[in-house]
Amino acid sequence: MRQIRLPKRILSGLLAGALLLTPAMAFTDTGGHWAETAVNKWSQEYGVLQGYDDGSFRPDASITRGAFAGILDRFLQFQTAAPSGTFSDTTGSRWEDSILKLNAAGVYLGSEGKALPGDSITRQQAMTMVARAFQLGGTDNPLSYHDEAGVANYARPYIAELTARGWITDAVENSFRPTESLTRAELVNLLNNMIQVLIQTSGNYSSNVDGTLLINATGGAALSNMTVSGDLLIAPGVTGAVTLDNVTVSGEIRNFSSITPQITQSPAETPVTPEQPAPPEQPGTPSSGEDFDWGIVVTPPPAAPDTPGGPDQPAAPGVQPNEVYTPGVPTGETFLYDNRQIPVYAGTERSQLSHGDFVWSGDRLVYVGNQFRTRFGIDISAYQNRASENETIDWQAVRNDGVEFAFVRVGLRGYSSGKIAEDAYYRQNIQGAMAAGIETGVYFFAQAITVEEAIEEADFVIQCLQGLEINGPVAYDWEMGNSSYRVYGIAPEMATACAVAFCKRIQEAGYTPMVYQSSYVAYMKYDQGAVAPYLCWFPEYKSDSSEKLCPTLYYQPDYWQFSSKCSIAGIGGNVDANIQFIR
Incomplete structure (x- = not known):
């Protein structure tokens, strides 16, 4: 593949001081060097x-x-x-x-x-x-x-x-x-292995990239009619628009910036479109265990009118969806999503939240409406431990900073390998949060493609919680990213059956189940009538530039994950922030 050829100018002093002084030319001491x-x-x-x-x-x-x-x-x-x-x-x-x-x-x-x-x-x-x-x-x-x-x-x-x-x-x-x-050579070699092409100047680009592409041009960039065989990375310093028109990214889109890439695709292509920006460590972006971590969660829109998320996988042998749940009953009403009419199900509640119900207080949204009582909370996993001093969260400081509830990641299933692993810090986080008087729930990053696997995931969580006390919900965080996800293309009936099977198992064990669901998963993968009995946790991030300071999910969420960049005393790095709505 042809690589993008970029202007040969110095990148705003990049590596200045460490790699100093002479202009770009052949060096006197690098000939024959391994780097x-x-x-x-x-x-x-x-x-x-x-x-x-x-x-x-x-x-x-x-x-x-x-x-x-x-x-x-x-x-x-x-x-x-x-x-x-x-x-x-x-x-x-x-x-x-x-x-x-x-x-x-x-x-x-x-x-x-x-x-x-x-x-x-x-x-x-x-x-x-x-x-x-x-x-x-x-x-x-x-x-x-x-x-x-x-x-x-x-x-x-x-x-x-x-x-x-x-x-x-x-x-x-x-x-x-x-x-x-x-050494300087070792650093250059590492960065060269990680990044194959760098866009440091805003403009239009349309040549294929053989490897990973990093955009760090402050003004953003427009990519069109090209293939990126590796990952697409967007640096934190990018504040201008990043647009992808008919671009195929074979790896992951990892967005570290505050902007949301705009992605369009020709009908002949299998598209990848962004949901809200999702940082590492929000549910769905696990950071311990294998094959994970992005700055943006991507979910593929429907590849064909009746096959959301790509061609549906054939039903696997074993327990079938009709053995797990009874389909919801449509009311006859619909609403528009992604140019599709989405049915409204009986037993569901339409969102009662509006733009005027929220105001910013620092980096936290505050509910000022009058229909709900609210509480402020966070969700964390190993990433926050590793960003904290001595890899330990100061939970009393967290409580003193106004955190009333927390969701702790218990574990995850690899999105490609399917291997289940526990979060290395879940036990100390649960114990620390509970000791500080913070209501504590947990979540599991799920990748079940059969009912049996969903039950296996639930049993894993139940086993992890033995000997521990929690007083909050247990969340099923099933997400479908690009085609590298093992759940890509799973039929909506099976996706719903997996969610219901997990929740039933958790409920039988005496815990309160909850379903974490983005707009795409909620509308295109889950029968809302079937998951309505369970708590709903909805991710959608807001910033000062957001047109609507409210969740845009059609249904009323019980919890809203509204930010990925909250600062919390006692925790290093960014933290996901949430609001609970209580009647």
């Missing part, structure tokens, strides 16, 4: 990397922690900074701004209140920061390096994730060398 190709690509093709006045690149020199923060900041252009004084040793440092922005993003956590900007960054520190910066939550897969015993616990899941993705290619004789200083 020569990567260095030349990012210096000569893109004009991004630079060397020193003497014409050298010094590929085997180390990088300081501060300079490394500057690299990641300029690469992704983070927007929000932590308060000055967060670290005791950054005042006056040329890297202070970048360090504070990475700290606000949950990337740069420091050590005992210090950032240590002048220290060389070790390989395990660098891999951890890269994974956090790109919102890769990590995996519990075992490491196979000869020296894996020397890898620190905080870095282990991130190194495992980068290894599983094939991005760490500089292990010498299968040694990772976790405590050695990262």
